[in-house]
Amino acid sequence: MSDSRSGGLGSPASRNQPGTLRIGTLAGVDVFVRTSWLLIAVLIAYLMAPAVERVEPGLGALKYVAGVAFAILLTLSLLLHEISHALMARRFGIPAHSITLHFIGGVTAIEGEPQTPKQEAAISGIGPVTSLAIGLTALLVLEVTPDGLLSLVVGGLAWANIVVGVLNLVPGLPLDGGHVLRSVLWKATGNPHRATTIAGWAGRGVAVLALASPLLLDAFGLRATVVDFLVAAVLGWFLWSSASAAIVSGKLRARLPALRARTLARRALSVPPELPLAEALRRAQQEQAGALVTVDGAGRPVGLVNESAVAATPAERRPWVPTSVVARSLTTGPGLVLAADLEGESLLRQMRSTPSSEYLLVEPDGTLYGVLVTSDVDAAFSRSA
Numbered sequence: 001m002s003d004s005r006s007g008g009l010g011s012p013a014s015r016n017q018p019g020t021l022r023i024g025t026l027a028g029v030d031v032f033v034r035t036s037w038l039l040i041a042v043l044i045a046y047l048m049a050p051a052v053e054r055v056e057p058g059l060g061a062l063k064y065v066a067g068v069a070f071a072i073l074l075t076l077s078l079l080l081h082e083i084s085h086a087l088m089a090r091r092f093g094i095p096a097h098s099i100t101l102h103f104i105g106g107v108t109a110i111e112g113e114p115q116t117p118k119q120e121a122a123i124s125g126i127g128p129v130t131s132l133a134i135g136l137t138a139l140l141v142l143e144v145t146p147d148g149l150l151s152l153v154v155g156g157l158a159w160a161n162i163v164v165g166v167l168n169l170v171p172g173l174p175l176d177g178g179h180v181l182r183s184v185l186w187k188a189t190g191n192p193h194r195a196t197t198i199a200g201w202a203g204r205g206v207a208v209l210a211l212a213s214p215l216l217l218d219a220f221g222l223r224a225t226v227v228d229f230l231v232a233a234v235l236g237w238f239l240w241s242s243a244s245a246a247i248v249s250g251k252l253r254a255r256l257p258a259l260r261a262r263t264l265a266r267r268a269l270s271v272p273p274e275l276p277l278a279e280a281l282r283r284a285q286q287e288q289a290g291a292l293v294t295v296d297g298a299g300r301p302v303g304l305v306n307e308s309a310v311a312a313t314p315a316e317r318r319p320w321v322p323t324s325v326v327a328r329s330l331t332t333g334p335g336l337v338l339a340a341d342l343e344g345e346s347l348l349r350q351m352r353s354t355p356s357s358e359y360l361l362v363e364p365d366g367t368l369y370g371v372l373v374t375s376d377v378d379a380a381f382s383r384s385a
């Protein structure tokens with residue numbers, strides 16, 4: 001019964017993923033269910049059956065219907081937990097695009113990142129608060145519910161939601177409590193990336209505890225079964241890999257702000273497209289320009305010279321080849337022209353949307369600033385490690 005949120009770089013679009021069913025939209029957010037959750041729901045219905053038989057004997061096969069009804073109500077209460085994350089994010093202007101329920105909880109995919117520690121705390125904290133509120137409400141309803149099938153269902157919902165609420169408050173990523181911890185560390189250190197890394201390490205600690213939990217049962221004099229070890233292994237592995245992913249992303253993002261298109265740019269020399277390549281290269285060397293741009297009669301950039309295409313042209317042919325032959329036409333992709341002021345995550349996002357080995361950098365007024373070479377960005381990124 002764990003739960004996590006994802007957002008920003010590489011958040012999973014659940015659309016068209018095998019094993020995922022779209023069950024509809026809730027408050028404008030697409031809701032998906034993984035088949036792994038359906039299996040758990042069937043398992044819950046099956047495990048519930050003996051208890052149903054006890055409180056309402058003689059139901060026959062109908063006892064499974066009661067189990068399925070309970071599983072559906074439980075799914076709906078998990079959905080309320082997830083939608084509370086989505087609605088809180090939306091309050092801060094961060095749209096949520098999907099909710100996916102999977103084998104031990106759900107994921108709410110939000111577009112982008114919380115901008116302040118306060119937003120992070122509110123968006124993640126609201127989930128466990130919602131589950132605890134549902135659980136406590138169910139407990140109150142249980143007080144006035146007559147014994148029987150209904151009280152079994154209400155009691156089960158109360159118990160399950162309180163467990164979900166409490167477990168999600170455990171302070172380690174990817175749990176909601178881990179996001180709350182991250183917000184506190186972010187506030188304290190002023191560094192959101194270091195906060196992610198530390199909260200990720202806390203998450204690894206939680207994973208180890210989950211893995212060792214059957215041994216703790218033993219310490220309390222309870223006999224741990226094979227199933228307990230199996231559940232602990234699955235849960236521990238899931239938490240460990242998610243926490244590790246958080247640590248990696250924290251480290252990567254910490255390096256991003258150092259990436260500025262303007263400072264990484266090469267000075268570009270403008271040449272007419274029909275100029276022989278050998279002459280263009282000679283002029284570039286003379287002017288100490290690191291890149292070549294072909295321009296039309298009016299001086300507007302029309303092509304970006306590709307370094308590997310130049311390297312692939314034998315030296316003896318270069319006097320006879322027009323520069324335009326080794327240039328990538330700018331008219332084929334508007335994504336090849338980037339603002340010189342781009343930096344960090346937005347720079348990488350733009351580059352990823354139109355993969356190329358070179359980009360033209362322009363000033364806000366459209367004048368040519370220089371050329372950004374992808375291998376220079378890669379080198380700067382690994383240098384700042």
Ligand SMILES: [Zn+2]
Pocket residue numbers: 003004005081082085127128168176
């Ligand atoms: Zn949550």
